[in-house]
Amino acid sequence: MRKEMERFKQQLSEQGKLQGREAVLIAFDHLLDLLDEHEEKHRLEIGARSTNGEKSKGEVESAIRAETEFFRNAVHTVIDRTVADLVHRGDKEWKKFYDRIE
Structure with missing residues (x-):
């Protein structure tokens, strides 16, 4: 999933839509870190x-x-949809996943 985050970052950067939105990707990265920590804690237990x-x-x-796989897939879906909304921002024919993507 980390590779996909880098791909999303590259995609947004190439289209000039990353500026001012780096915090979104950082937040997603932190969320993935939290999932990894949860799995590691469970393994140690x-x-x-x-x-x-x-x-x-x-x-x-x-x-x-x-449950862990469900949350990992949910995070992936939200990241994918959010980035797609950011990439297609301004496209009149794009049907947004989330209304509040700026």
Whole structure:
């Protein structure tokens, strides 16, 4: 997903639509960092429990993985749509995803 962030940044920069909107990409980057930190914390927790001889429940682990994947996909969708709105800003025929993209 980080590669896509760089691609979005490049795309906006090439079209001259990045200026003044760098904060949006920084905020998305911070959100991705938070997701990564959450996953790492969970892995460390599971590792510590495993070291103590505790077994994790497969159902719980599956639910946590599914939830994390859902949020990662949701973040990706929001980033993709926001950047698309920024790229197509001013196009009369573009149907915006979000109304408040400036």
